[in-house]
Each structure stands twice: as structure tokens, then as C-alpha cells.
Amino acid sequence: MRRTRSRPAGTSSVALQRGKYPFLLALTVPGAVIYGYFMFSPYLQAMWISLTDWGGYTATMNFVGLDNFRRMIADPQLLTALRNNLILLLVVPVLTLALGLFLASMINVGGRGRAGAVTGVRGSSVYKVVYFFPQVVSVVIVAVVWKYVFAPANAGGVLNNALEAIGLGRLAQLWLAEPKYLIWVVVIVMTWSFAGFYVVMFSAAMQSIPRDIYEAALLDGSSRFTTFRKITVPLVWDTVQVGWVYLAIQAMDGFALVSVMLGTGGGVEGAGDVLGVKVYREAFTPPNNFGYAAAIGVVLLLLTLAVSLIFMRILRRERVELA
Incomplete structure (x- = not known):
């Protein structure tokens, strides 16, 4: 065996x-x-x-080291674009998130139902669709529509004609022809187009908050603003942090919106220029300089990474969890 x-x-x-x-x-x-x-x-x-002088359409590519990066220091238009990107970075996230939190709060806990129950305002499901609608529209369409909104009154500009119709014609301006207005026009359009997405995102986060907490706070005499500041914001802070970083990345771009609304030259006197449009112009406008455009792109990449890390660090806080 x-x-x-x-x-x-x-x-x-x-x-x-x-x-x-x-x-x-x-x-x-x-x-x-x-x-x-x-x-x-x-x-x-x-x-x-970015370390070469390549023109993009030639076979020659000479190594120039850091010359492209040194050139940026003496480029006034690049400094204008960088300043505009910083304005977008600081203003657009604040306005968008504040508007998104307010509207989401009204949609989810802004109303009172029977027996004092906390509910959303009437028609909240319709409001969500309306606010989210800009997200399903192409950025190009958004830019074209808003370009006509800010057009002169004799060209069918919606805003100037509306101001004249209500007796405020003295406030009408050539919004897209005055350098001082251009970047703020971009801020308004970006905020309008981004806010709907964050309304829906914050609404999803708020739906996980028990209504009993709000009802108990209201019974204790807390105002709507207090419950918003002490309950809603802390419990959706993780979502706010994600939205802030994502908005910072979007604000550092702005290429499609600016190039369609203001043109690839950045508008009048280049006052509405941003780094993304500057990269495109250097690469595809004669004399083509892909090397310099790539150097600006590298700087844009590093700035975006740095901004994202800084925002994540600043906004980090202790997580609030429900028992």
C-alpha cells in the first residue's frame, strides 16, 4: 500500500x-x-x-533652459492674466459656495410643514432642476448667451434694455467695451453657471441631516441663521471643502468662457485675459511659440496644484459626525 x-x-x-x-x-x-x-x-x-524654443510647426527644437520662464517676468500681459486668475480664484469660489449653500438650505430646510415640521420650500424639486440647468448647457452656449446679455442696448443687450425699461438707463454701460468691467463680467457668468451644480451637491449632503436636529433647535429659539451657521455648515463641511477645491481648479482655467465672450485677445486692451487664453494665444497665434506657451502651462499647473493643497490645508477641520 x-x-x-x-x-x-x-x-x-x-x-x-x-x-x-x-x-x-x-x-x-x-x-x-x-x-x-x-x-x-x-x-x-x-x-x-517649456525648456526649448520650439515653434510647434518646425522640426528644430533648441534647448534654451529657463529663458522662457525668465521672459514671463517682463511680460505685462502675462501679469494681467495672472492678476485676473487670482481675482477669479478669490471671488468666484466665495460667491458660488455662499449662493449654493443658501439656495440648498432654502430648498431643503427653508420651509415649515404641518405641526411645525422642517421641510423645504414649496416647489423645491422644480427649483433643483432650474438651478442645475446651466450644467447641461455647453460652456460655449453660456458664453454666447451672456455676451448678448451684456451687449449694448442698440445691439439687443438684455441688461441695458432692462435697465432702461425700469427707468435706470443711467446705469447702462458698455460692459464688454470697458476694461475695468471685463473681469467682473466673467466673475458673474462663472458664478451663475457653477452655482446650480453646488446647489444639487449641497442638497444631497443636507438630506442626510436628521430634521429632528433642526426642529429641536427651532424649539429652543434658534433663528434660521443660527441653525444654518451652527448645524448646516458644520455637518456639510466636508462637501464644502471638496467644492472649494474643485471651484479653485475651475477658476484657474476659464479658457472657454473668456475666449468666446471676450475673444482670444482677452477683450479690450487684454483686460479680461486669463492664463489659459494666454497659453492658447502664444501657441497658435503667429509667431507661434510653443515653448513659451508650454512654460506658461507648467506655471499654471504648479499654481493649480499649490492652490489645491493650500485650500485643503486651510479648510481642514475636525469632522463633525452624528451619533
């Missing part, structure tokens, strides 16, 4: 445990490599091009 050697208990499970790692690596590594190549290689190529 042939004697078989018995294996210790658990040997087979250990072998299976060891065998699963090569299997998992074989499944994940090829996809990770392909994703990493197509994700990071454009960044590396842009960084290399």
Missing part, C-alpha cells in the same frame, strides 16, 4: 494566498502602466517643451 504524506493544516490556504498576488499584479499592472503613460507623459512632454 502506497503511503501518502499528510500536509499540515493551512498549507493549501497559504499557497493560495501566495498565488493570488501574482494574479492580481498581472491584472492591474498592465492597466496601471497604460494609464500612467497616457496620464503623465503629456506633463513630461510639456515640461521638456
